[in-house]
Structures are given as C-alpha cells and as structure tokens.
Amino acid sequence: MTWTCVYPRLLPERRPEGHRPRAPRWTLGFDSPASLLTSDYLAVQADGEEAPAVGEFLAAVRATHGSPGAHAPEAWELLSYTDEAGAYNLVHLAYWKNSTEHARWLHSAPLTAWFHGLEAATAGHGAWHEVVQVPPDRAESIYSDPRHAFGMAACTGTQMVSMTYNGYFGAARDRLPVSAIDPLEPSEPHLRRSSPADSHGRRLRAESGHNTAVIRSGQYWQQAEGEQLADYEQALRPKLMAGMDHLRREADTEGTMSLRVMTSMDRHTLRPLRETSVLGHFHSLAALEGWAAGHATHAAIYEHAIARNRQYGDARTVVTWHEVFVLPRTAAYEYVNCHPATGILPYTPTVLAVT
Amino acid sequence: MTWTCVYPRLLPERRPEGHRPRAPRWTLGFDSPASLLTSDYLAVQADGEEAPAVGEFLAAVRATHGSPGAHAPEAWELLSYTDEAGAYNLVHLAYWKNSTEHARWLHSAPLTAWFHGLEAATAGHGAWHEVVQVPPDRAESIYSDPRHAFGMAACTGTQMVSMTYNGYFGAARDRLPVSAIDPLEPSEPHLRRSSPADSHGRRLRAESGHNTAVIRSGQYWQQAEGEQLADYEQALRPKLMAGMDHLRREADTEGTMSLRVMTSMDRHTLRPLRETSVLGHFHSLAALEGWAAGHATHAAIYEHAIARNRQYGDARTVVTWHEVFVLPRTAAYEYVNCHPATGILPYTPTVLAVT
Numbered sequence: 001m002t003w004t005c006v007y008p009r010l011l012p013e014r015r016p017e018g019h020r021p022r023a024p025r026w027t028l029g030f031d032s033p034a035s036l037l038t039s040d041y042l043a044v045q046a047d048g049e050e051a052p053a054v055g056e057f058l059a060a061v062r063a064t065h066g067s068p069g070a071h072a073p074e075a076w077e078l079l080s081y082t083d084e085a086g087a088y089n090l091v092h093l094a095y096w097k098n099s100t101e102h103a104r105w106l107h108s109a110p111l112t113a114w115f116h117g118l119e120a121a122t123a124g125h126g127a128w129h130e131v132v133q134v135p136p137d138r139a140e141s142i143y144s145d146p147r148h149a150f151g152m153a154a155c156t157g158t159q160m161v162s163m164t165y166n167g168y169f170g171a172a173r174d175r176l177p178v179s180a181i182d183p184l185e186p187s188e189p190h191l192r193r194s195s196p197a198d199s200h201g202r203r204l205r206a207e208s209g210h211n212t213a214v215i216r217s218g219q220y221w222q223q224a225e226g227e228q229l230a231d232y233e234q235a236l237r238p239k240l241m242a243g244m245d246h247l248r249r250e251a252d253t254e255g256t257m258s259l260r261v262m263t264s265m266d267r268h269t270l271r272p273l274r275e276t277s278v279l280g281h282f283h284s285l286a287a288l289e290g291w292a293a294g295h296a297t298h299a300a301i302y303e304h305a306i307a308r309n310r311q312y313g314d315a316r317t318v319v320t321w322h323e324v325f326v327l328p329r330t331a332a333y334e335y336v337n338c339h340p341a342t343g344i345l346p347y348t349p350t351v352l353a354v355t
Numbered sequence: 356m357t358w359t360c361v362y363p364r365l366l367p368e369r370r371p372e373g374h375r376p377r378a379p380r381w382t383l384g385f386d387s388p389a390s391l392l393t394s395d396y397l398a399v400q401a402d403g404e405e406a407p408a409v410g411e412f413l414a415a416v417r418a419t420h421g422s423p424g425a426h427a428p429e430a431w432e433l434l435s436y437t438d439e440a441g442a443y444n445l446v447h448l449a450y451w452k453n454s455t456e457h458a459r460w461l462h463s464a465p466l467t468a469w470f471h472g473l474e475a476a477t478a479g480h481g482a483w484h485e486v487v488q489v490p491p492d493r494a495e496s497i498y499s500d501p502r503h504a505f506g507m508a509a510c511t512g513t514q515m516v517s518m519t520y521n522g523y524f525g526a527a528r529d530r531l532p533v534s535a536i537d538p539l540e541p542s543e544p545h546l547r548r549s550s551p552a553d554s555h556g557r558r559l560r561a562e563s564g565h566n567t568a569v570i571r572s573g574q575y576w577q578q579a580e581g582e583q584l585a586d587y588e589q590a591l592r593p594k595l596m597a598g599m600d601h602l603r604r605e606a607d608t609e610g611t612m613s614l615r616v617m618t619s620m621d622r623h624t625l626r627p628l629r630e631t632s633v634l635g636h637f638h639s640l641a642a643l644e645g646w647a648a649g650h651a652t653h654a655a656i657y658e659h660a661i662a663r664n665r666q667y668g669d670a671r672t673v674v675t676w677h678e679v680f681v682l683p684r685t686a687a688y689e690y691v692n693c694h695p696a697t698g699i700l701p702y703t704p705t706v707l708a709v710t
Contacts, residue, residue, distance in 0.1 A: 003363065007388040033362040035492055035533045036683055103542030103565035103684055133683065135490045137390055178390045187458030205560075205707065210458035328391055328488065329458055329687070352560065354707050 002029030005137045007180040014170025021167030023309040028141040029161035036099035038133045043091040045126030053125035063110035071105040075154035079262035120203040126338035140175035143321040169293045191283040196340040197351045206333045206348040213285045217322040218277040224317040243297035255287025257347035357384030360492045362535040369525025376522030378664040383496040384516035391454035393488045398446040400481030408480035418465035426460040430509035434617035475558040481693035489680045495530035498676040524648045546638040551695040552706045561703040565684045568640045572677040573632040579672040598652035610642025612702035
C-alpha cells in the first residue's frame, strides 16, 4: 500500500472513458504521507571543467557527503552541462521528503556554506541555487520501467506504482492531485521576457510566477547495447534534441523560461553516464501541455518511444521518465555572478539584489 | 459535509483518551477542498492617523474595493495599532482560499501598485507587506461561538464545525493536520535576534525560518453589555494584555519574533470596533505551546474565559477565537522605509535589500 494525496474532483479529469494505455507506465508512490517535497539544485558555473572553482565545488560536495552527516539528502546526484552561453555547469541535485531536514541541511552543509560564502563582486566564477519545493498535490511522475529509481524515486520510502493515467493528452495534469480542484492557471496570461538583469558580479534572487511548471525529464540508456543502443543514439536522441531546440528557439511562444540538457555523472569517477535529463521551467502547465499536444517534435519523440516499448517489452533497455512540480509563488532561486541567461533570470518577473 | 485534510497518523495525538472538553468549541470547515490558504497583510506605517500617507493608503484601499474588481479578496478587514516604537500602523488584511486569484490580485490591485510604487529612499512614511500562505495541513482554528465569522471564516465556502479537539494542552497541534506526520520542529533550535537591520530608507525582504508559527488571536465584545462588558474590559482584557506584555518582554526566551495588538475598524466610518486581534509570530509551534502550557499569564486568560463560557453559555457575548498557520520556508515579507523593530525584522535570519 502506498499513500497518495487525493481530492474529491471538482474539475473533470481528461482521461477518456474506458481508456487503456498502449504501454504500461508507473508513477511514484510514497510508503508514508509527505507534506512537502523538495528538489534542491546547487551548481557552480565556470569556464570549463578544469576551472579551479569546479575543484572547490567538488571539495565542498565531498565534505558534505564524506561523513554520515546529519540532515543528509535522501538522494543525491551530480550532473553537468554546457549552456547556451558556453559556460560549464556542474550541478549537485538532492531530494528530500522531509522539509525540516532540508531546512537544516541549508544551515549546516559545507556545500551551502560554500555557496553563501561566495563574494559575487570578486568571484572568478558563477554559482546558482534553485530550490523546488511543493506540497505533494503539486507533483506528478511517470516511468517507463519500474526496475530503476530515478530522481525523487531514489529516496527511501518510495516505490513504483503501476497506473493507467498515461497515454493520452492531459495525463500529466490528471496525475497532479491538485488538478482535481485547481486549473493551475498562471497569474499573468503571457510569458514576459524581462530586460536582461545585470547579473555579473552580483548576487540576485529571482522569483518565478505562481504556477510555474518545472519538469525533469530523464533518459537512461546505460544498459543498452547493440540495436537498442543504436536506436537510442541515432533515432530517439536526435528527435529529443530537435524538440528541445524548438522549445529553446521558440521560448517566447512555447512559454519556456529555462531549459537545460544535463548529463548524469558517476559520483565517484565523475565520468559521464549514459543518462541525461532535461530540466525545464515553463510559464505554466498549459505551456508544457501545449507543446506536448500540438507540436510535431513531441509527437516524433512520443511515437518513437511507445513503438520501441511495444517492440521490446520487458527487454527494453532504454528508460524514459519525468517528474513535474507546479510551484506556488516562490523566491528561492539565487544566482551569484552568473551570466544573464542563467536559469530563469531572463524570464523572471522580479529580480532582487541580495546585499 | 465539509472537506478536511487528513493524514494517517504517524505521530501520536495529544488528546487524552475519552477527553470531554469543559466548553464547546468550533473550528473552520471548508465546503470544497482547498490547496493553499492565504492571509495577506499590507500596511502603512506613519507618525499618526492624520499623516498624509494614511490618506493615500486609504485612497488605494478604496480604489481596490470600489469596483466589483476581478481577483477581489474573499474577505477583507481594516485594523490599526500603535507599535512599540510609537508608529501608527493601518493594516489591510485580506484572505483567499484561491491562491491564483491572490497572485493575480498582487499584479492588479491599486493597493499593491501603491506599495510597489513607493520609493523607499524618499518616502516620508513606511509600509510593509506580509503574505502568510500555507497548504491547509498547516492551518488550524478555534472559535468560542459559531454565530460569527472571523478571519478566514469570513470567506464564503466555509462553515463552523463543532469539535472536541480543544480544552487540553496540545489541542492546537492536534488540530493541525500535518502534525499527524511532522513534529514541526524549527530548522534551528534557538531563536536568534539579528543585529537590527538598517531599515530606514530601504526596501527589505525578510525571511522567517522553516516552521515559524503565526497566530491571529481574536477578541470580540462589540455586542457585550452590562456585566459581560465590564468583565471583559476590567478582568479578561487586563489579563490578556499582561500575557502579551510578557511575550514581548521575554521575547528571546519565549520565542516571540513579533507581536502586534490590532484594533478592528469599521470599513466605512473607520471608527474602532470593540474587536481586537493579536498577530504573533513565533520561532516555532513549540514556543507558542510552551507559553500556553507553562506560564501563569496564559492560565489566567484561559481559566477566566472558560469560567465565563460556562457561566453564560449561549448568552455569552464576548467571543474569542484564533487561527494558526505554520509557515514553510518563505521570503514573502517586505518592508519599505520601516523602523527596525517592525514585524519580523529584528528576528529574521535573512534580510535582503530589494534594489
């Protein structure tokens, strides 16, 4: 048995009557009730992976996880990517179901101390910290395979639950418990790109708008070989990247506030794994749905993934998954000496200088 | 039937087995499920009620409520008080069960436009804005009489529900649904008074810590006459004020971050009503409980109120009530050119300058 947040439905669900999905899918269940779910992204931004700042960041990561620390994350990962501005970003991503432990970690971890100690005006590099925290009614997830634990699913006290809320447009919305009572509209109808913040040499806070949608969409092909490996690298991945390019190029139209394609790293060797995830911030859940429902780039990805699922069944070695969080009004994103295209800086209604 | 947020209990409730309260009490029920509850306090701070800034504030209030505006609060009030520093504060307090409507109100109301337009460096007065927003699992309420609608209970779609979770120490905690699964501990064990922020001439953000407890505790004696009026003014009120003085004087020990005794005003005539409420911020729920469980000043208030309840029954004309919200980590409090003892400024771990 797992615990789920459920509301009596005031708004109709999107699932068609008698719907039977073409492929099996799973969602995250919790062994015990949870009241706030946290994903904490803390990163260094530097010229390249050899920059001294990256070494300092990794030393802080090691100090944070070296001893069986109090308030340790329930799960954590390292990921990296080179962004549109050419900067190398190395990300520490951690998950908690216990929000008090997360709050204590913020006060006590060497990694957060490193971040707070940075002098924006004199730092030779950038750093950023984005805390995504929502009640569980504002979270949903989907996995193509229950035998792996990605993202928040790596926390103890969780399990994969088979479901049929998948395989139709609107399924992600239906999986968000709060969608039963709230259409999750944005507070302002249109996405507005702000004039670029003067972010170099400064410590800035950025506030996303109410009901900003955050997706982490994952691809795992570490165990793929032969035909399936080739199919992923030569067919599915190019389709995925075409979709991501579209979402970035047409950001104003699609409601894309930020999009990062991150590569997972082995925590010990720091070698890249055959595992990526796309971290996307969207103006609203409807923006994310609009692309998924209406654009050829999404249809190409989706149909390809479903076809291979049906072709290989349990023998499928490429796993796809995502987790979505719809934020209440928040002010938890902080950028230190980052370039102005970092994170949600270009699209945030409010930027505050921290002095 | 009303909707209530309920968790399977992981932590024991405090209610003694077979408990029967000495006096009947009610709590707030919702006709439909809600996902985020909002109390929005927006105030002007001036030398006195005749200050020009007070007139400007009231004009913005009238413009906000003059037309049957979109995104109007579901309930609203005006309250005033003179604070410890001798400043006059006039407060617009508004409630929403719909968080999207609140977010839209922030973008569209003349009152919030007035607040955002203030130039901290040149304003001849202060202003502050404190948004208390929590999922319903972090809210609880109690009323001594179901025939009046105070605070959030003035929103449509709510009703008074009779209960027996009252009349024992720990009852407020038991009424918080999240207490079934979370002990609501603060992220740092001790309350820390910061060195006073240089708040004059500046626009500052203040962040309370995780699990800060906010109480609005109300007293209503508008309809009291004769013996009951005399009893309130000469006996219960002095006991209440002795308790408040203690909480303010021993703030460091009691965990009091802020305490304001506000008088409700008639919205049309602006005359004071025979209605007050104490808005208190505490380092943790345990701090609030510690005073209630252990201090003679609370016992005096409590025993007096219960005795009069039993004496007069339904004929009791003095009504007491409260609503408590336990905040997740937040950054929604903003102070413009306020004196440094305003709100949570003296006790906040983080103060940010908004430029």
